Amino acid sequence: MFCFQCEQTAGCTGCTRNAGVCGKKSGTARLQDKLTGALVGLARAVEGNEDQVTKETDALVMEGLFTTITNVNFNDETISALTSRIHAEKDRLVPRCLDCASACGRNDDYDIDSLWDGDEDIRSLKSLILFGIRGVAAYAYHAAVLGYTDEEVNRFFYKALFAIGMDWDTDELLPIVLEVGEINLKCMALLDQANTETFGMPTPTEVPLTVEKGPFIVISGHDMHDLKLLIEQTEGKGINIYTHGEMLPAHAYPELKKFAHLKGNFGTAWQNQQKEFASIPAPVLFTTNCLMPPKPSYADRVFTTEVVSYPGCIHIGENKDFTPVIERALQLGGYKEDQAFTGINGGTKVTTGFSHGAVLSVADKVVDAVKSGKIKHFFLVGGCDGARPGRNYYTEFVKKTPPDTIVLTLACGKYRFNDLDLGTIDGLPRIMDMGQCNDAYSAIQVALALADAFECEVNELPLSMVLSWYEQKAVCILLTLLHLGIKNILLGPTLPAFISPNVLNLLIEKYNIGPITTPDEDMRKLLG
Ligand code: FS2
Ligand code: SF4
Incomplete structure (x- = not known):
């Protein structure tokens, strides 16, 4: 097996033995690769047959991508059954391929091994696309369950899968990597709309x-x-x-x-x-x-x-x-x-619900507190949690944030500090939980609104992003932040194994993205 899609991958390079660190067995990993190869085959069959694509085709692609996210599906039987359904859908789109006497291979499944064994920069870019769309698909799936779909998001899945199967170079793949971020922004907006129109706007x-x-x-x-x-x-x-x-x-x-x-x-x-x-x-x-x-x-x-x-x-x-x-x-x-029970710091309760609706409803108060110097800085400390030692960095970092700063957070990484009582500034809690990982959308809305209020770029705001990643939804969120041109992101606890040195240099040059170091050093740097 070969899998390096999540942060806990063996030796920070790749899970290659009988089972991954997550417990996924090698046979299951191979079946997931086959499923992905079948999805690329389906995307190939869609090319030129777009008018044949139905809601069922779209749903199958979302389900197929979501199934292969870390810690979702460990069941060989259901993965194989899903692959068969994908094959059946492809056969519906290109029925004549089945009995063609001189098969051209145009609509064949893709052999994912050729990706894992290929040039490391191409592998890196294609991995960013593949892992990114797995994350987007999860969000699209949740929105679809509530009856919300977006044609542009659905169409992009085929485009991205098709690109993974092509022998393309860096210049051709890089724009698609960033497009994953752009499409994910649309998809998170769609899920936000689905959740808030169905269940109401979250309140603290x-x-x-x-x-x-x-x-x-x-x-x-x-x-x-x-x-x-x-x-x-x-x-x-x-x-x-x-x-x-x-x-x-x-x-x-x-x-x-x-x-x-x-x-x-x-x-x-x-x-x-x-x-x-x-x-x-x-x-x-x-x-x-x-x-x-x-x-x-x-x-x-x-x-x-x-x-x-x-x-x-x-x-x-x-x-x-x-x-x-x-x-x-x-x-x-x-x-x-x-x-x-208590949280990991001994707290007996936590607070959530600081959605864009809740925060922007007190936007005047926030802006006044910044103007009067009561709030000097915002930190977005968010993302996934995980088992790797060193993740207590995030607890320590939040504990060290000065009393005139606000910590916005989201996703499961917040459990490292969400039971801490850091007090309030003008009635605003110093820790505000904006929600799930997909509620990064809320954080983006708040950042854009602040930039608007202060008539500046997001990168000029007193706002720093200190992110933790684990699985593939974090990949698409990171790509969304890069698509928005956000710079100076600190990422940890380790950088993704699938980012090659050349691709990393590119990200550093363009976005000044960097790894976390120590809470003290990073705090000094960010507030410097
Ligand atoms: Fe946490 Fe796991 Fe939210 Fe991730 S519970 S790492 O799925 O998407 O975050
Ligand atoms: Fe390893 Fe993560 Fe892949 Fe599981 S999902 S096999 S832990 S890289």
């Missing part, structure tokens, strides 16, 4: 970390629609719902928070799940990544839905009947007494 909300006595279900991942369905199906059944990981921001949406049995948040970021789920008397439902291979101590309490799948775990299918999860919750019964 305090979320307790205590789990109350009685039956409960923990729901993880990013899919708000699944959460809504689970809340509705558990109403009046004496079962409480607790969010986990990236589901935490759900508490801030009016149409979700109105349910009294959506009680609080359980646990911290994804990499702690094997420890945190080991002894809870409740089932856990995964709607998306990040799923780790469940330990025997709790594997029979793990349920999956949508593209998430793990061999042996019960999967809730398209009918969305959560009865098996509900029955398990009632059978396990929950805690006998309330359990007071």
